[in-house]
Amino acid sequence: MSFNKYGFEEVEYDIYHQQFAAPFLIDGNTANNRYFLHEAQQTHIYGVNNALLELLGDGLTLLSAVSFAKEADHFFRYGVMRRLRMIDSSFKSFQTIVPPNRILPLSQDQSDRACRDLNAIYIDLLGLLDNYAWVAVYQTGSAPTRAAGPMSIGLFKPAFKAEVAFQPLIAAMKEFDDWEKDVKTRRNPAVHRMPLYVPSAALTPEDVSEFERIEAQISRALHAQEFEKLTSLRDSQQRIGTLIPKFLHDPDEPVMDIYPTVPADIGQAIKIGRIMQSFLREQGTQ
Structure with a gap:
């Protein structure tokens, strides 16, 4: 099996x-290093944005180029796409609220919007992978695989990996095994336990005193009914502290870096999407 690796490099941080x-990094020069790290992170975001749009465009082309089975077309059109x-929409919204160089709380x-x-x-990253799996199952899978229960089908699940028709695909996907396990540590608690959260600011003791x-x-x-002062006071209060670009589920658990983690996770899903769409195109034109 051959597959298109276009879009692989531009999603790698x-x-x-x-x-x-x-x-440009200089030992001990925190301000300098922060600037250039932010430049790398922002350019990575642009690369992921572009690769995601390319994958969307390729998907639209695929719908007209491949004669999908009815069920496969359904999952590709209403699931994958x-x-x-x-x-794409969620990530663009998120990056406008929390760009790499933001320090304001x-x-x-x-x-609320960032969270x-x-x-x-x-949630959609893992759902996307499941949608790709069902497209492949209905398009080229055997009857026993198509009859498997919904919880048995996934790109990294045994029932999918056992399908003879998918063996070349499974070999191409092997490099993502560790990432799939890792990304579930971010996705699964958000679905089943506690949602992901971006702290609004980190406060020093001096910041706490100023807030109070x-x-x-x-x-x-x-108390004095001087309501005209409230807007200015509240604006000043909201500017106290510094945004730390981290996210987490539970305050008692480790925190994660927003960048490059979030765009890198999207990038891995894009790479999988490239492999899957190349596989579907190849199978549909044989």
């Missing part, structure tokens, strides 16, 4: 780090 950060668009509304987008991304000082001013303004 290491490529951008080597080009836009590594040559919808999820790709949803991931998130407002409550921004925090919504982040959870949607991870302004809170006391807000209370006095309310």
Whole structure:
């Protein structure tokens, strides 16, 4: 089996780090290093955005180029394509709220939207892989595989891997085995236990004191019915602290870096999508 690896390099963070950060990092110069790391992270985001749009375009072409079985067409059209668009929308929304170089705290509304987008991304990433699996099963799988229960079908599940027709595909997908296990540590708790969360800000002791000082001013303004002061005071209060680009499920569990983790996870799904769509195109034109 041959498959299209176009789009593989532009979703790999290491490529951008080597080009836009590594040559300019200086030991002990935190401000300089932060700037160039942010440049690498932002350029990585652009690469992932472009690769995702390319995959969407390829999917549209595939719908007209391949004679899909009815069920396969259903899962590709309403599963794969919808999820790709949803991931694209959620990621673009997320990156506008939390770009790599942001240091200002998130407002409550921004925090809510960032959390919504982040959870949607991870839920749809695993859903996308399942949709690809069902397209392949209905398009080229054997009758026993098509008859397997819904929970038995997935690109990395035994029933799928046992299908004779998928053996060349399974070999091409082997490099993603570790990533699939890793990404589930971010996705599964969001579905079954606690949603992913982006803390709005990190506060130093001095920040806490300033927050409490302004809170006391807000209370006095309310008591005195000086409502014209409230907007300015609350704006000042919301600017206290520094955004730390991390995300987590549970405050008692380890935190994760937003960048490059989130775009890198989307990038791995894009690479899998390239393999799957190349497989489906090849099978559909034999």
